[in-house]
Amino acid sequence: MAWRQPISGLWADLAVLGIAFVWGASYPVAKGALLFAPVLVLIFYRFLITAVVMSFVAHKEIAATIRGDCARGVVLGAILFAIFLAETYGVSLTSASNTALIISLCVVFTPIFDYGLSRKLPPIGVLAGAGCSCLGVAALTGGMTAFTFGDLLVLSAAVLRAIMVVTTKRLTAGRPVSSAALTALQASTVAILTITLLLLQSGVSELTIKGGGQFWASVAFLSLLCTIAAFYVQNAAVRGSTPTRVSLLMGTEPLFGLLLAPIVVSEPLTLPSLCGAALIIVGTIAGIIFERKMGS
Numbered sequence: 011m012a013w014r015q016p017i018s019g020l021w022a023d024l025a026v027l028g029i030a031f032v033w034g035a036s037y038p039v040a041k042g043a044l045l046f047a048p049v050l051v052l053i054f055y056r057f058l059i060t061a062v063v064m065s066f067v068a069h070k071e072i073a074a075t076i077r078g079d080c081a082r083g084v085v086l087g088a089i090l091f092a093i094f095l096a097e098t099y100g101v102s103l104t105s106a107s108n109t110a111l112i113i114s115l116c117v118v119f120t121p122i123f124d125y126g127l128s129r130k131l132p133p134i135g136v137l138a139g140a141g142c143s144c145l146g147v148a149a150l151t152g153g154m155t156a157f158t159f160g161d162l163l164v165l166s167a168a169v170l171r172a173i174m175v176v177t178t179k180r181l182t183a184g185r186p187v188s189s190a191a192l193t194a195l196q197a198s199t200v201a202i203l204t205i206t207l208l209l210l211q212s213g214v215s216e217l218t219i220k221g222g223g224q225f226w227a228s229v230a231f232l233s234l235l236c237t238i239a240a241f242y243v244q245n246a247a248v249r250g251s252t253p254t255r256v257s258l259l260m261g262t263e264p265l266f267g268l269l270l271a272p273i274v275v276s277e278p279l280t281l282p283s284l285c286g287a288a289l290i291i292v293g294t295i296a297g298i299i300f301e302r303k304m305g306s
Contacts, residue, residue, distance in 0.1 A: 022247040023298075026259040029240045034266030036236040037106035040098065043228035049098045051216055052229070054204040057094075059233040060197035064242075068190035079187040080195060086181065087199025089174050094200065097167035103160025110267030111147050112164040114290070117297070118144050119172035127176065139297025146289030147264060149282050175256055189246040197237065259298070265290050 043052050065072065075083075101109040118140045121132040132140075182192065208216060219225055247256055265287045272279060 023259060025243045026247050026256055027262060029243055030259065030263040031266045032235050032240055034110055034263050034268075035270050036232060037101055037109045037267060038271070039228050039231055039236075040101055041106045043225055043232070044098075044102050046222075046225040047219055048216060049095075049102055050204055050208040050211070051219070052232075053094050053098055054201060054208060054217070055219075055229050056232045056237060057197045057200040057204065059229065060237045061194060061201045063233075063238055064190060064194035064197055068188060068194050071188040071191040072194055075187050075191050075195075079185055079191075082181045082185070083187065083192050083195025084199050086174070086178055086192070087196035088203065089170060089177060090196050091200045091203045093167050093170040093174060096163045096170060100160045100163035100167060104158055104164065107267065107271055108161055109164050111264045112161055113168045113171065114147055114264040115144060115165065116168040116171040116175070117294070119169055120175055121297075123172050123176045124179075127180070133300055135300025136297050139293045139295075139300060142293030142296060143290050144293075146286040146291075146293060149286030149289060189242055193238070193242045259294065262290065262294055
């Protein structure tokens with residue numbers, strides 16, 4: 011029953027870093043796919059494929075999931091829907107680089123939510139690490155003083171990501187639901203909510219795609235790697251770790267986005283961007299060390 015086992019220790023850390031790498035590449039890929047389809051259509055196909063694949067893989071686990079845990083999966087799916095609605099509309103209105111950088115601010119919000127719900131102040135070391143990462147993001151974006159509406163949507167997605175990590179930990183702690191079943195339930199919820207909103211807005215005609223192979227290749231990458239693999243790993247890792255630790259590791263996402271930008275969209279590397287990346291790494295490592303000390 012390997013699907014039921016949370017990932018823990020070093021493997022959890024490496025798995026979350028893998029997610030950060032894949033998600034760092036996802037923004038330019040999504041930006042390209044939006045040239046061929048509207049936001050809701052991209053989200054729908056991405057999560058439809060995810061729901062179908064994960065439902066097939068985890069059909070036994072889903073059948074064994076009790077009603078209460080199904081409800082938990084739907085709640086988490088609704089939060090995930092809100093995240094991708096804000097994030098995908100955001101990336102359509104701002105640059106892929108800005109999206110990757112701003113979304114990483116969830117590392118600042120997660121400790122506040124995590125410890126705040128426990129009526130505790132986050133450890134100073136954790137706040138310092140998160141603050142260092144925040145300074146790194148500011149350096150990467152040149153100060154982040156001129157937010158566009160797209161940037162604001164991505165910032166909202168960052169807040170929702172932090173809520174997602176904390177809520178996943180709290181709703182699934184000690185529950186028998188497998189990570190695969192949880193991922194399938196979340197993806198199904200997102201697909202259903204998206205198609206409902208799409209039908210209310212414009213009808214089925216919008217589902218016709220003229221982008222050909224490039225669009226479907228992008229959807230396959232976003233579904234199979236950035237959604238199926240990534241959210242399964244995140245669900246498993248957060249159950250074997252802590253929300254703050256997972257979020258700090260996910261804070262390396264803009265670094266990977268920065269390193270992949272010259273390859274994917276030919277964006278140049280600059281000295282401020284490299285300094286910002288260094289601050290993110292230092293902040294992430296410092297936050298993890300202090301969080302580990304507090305948890306031991």
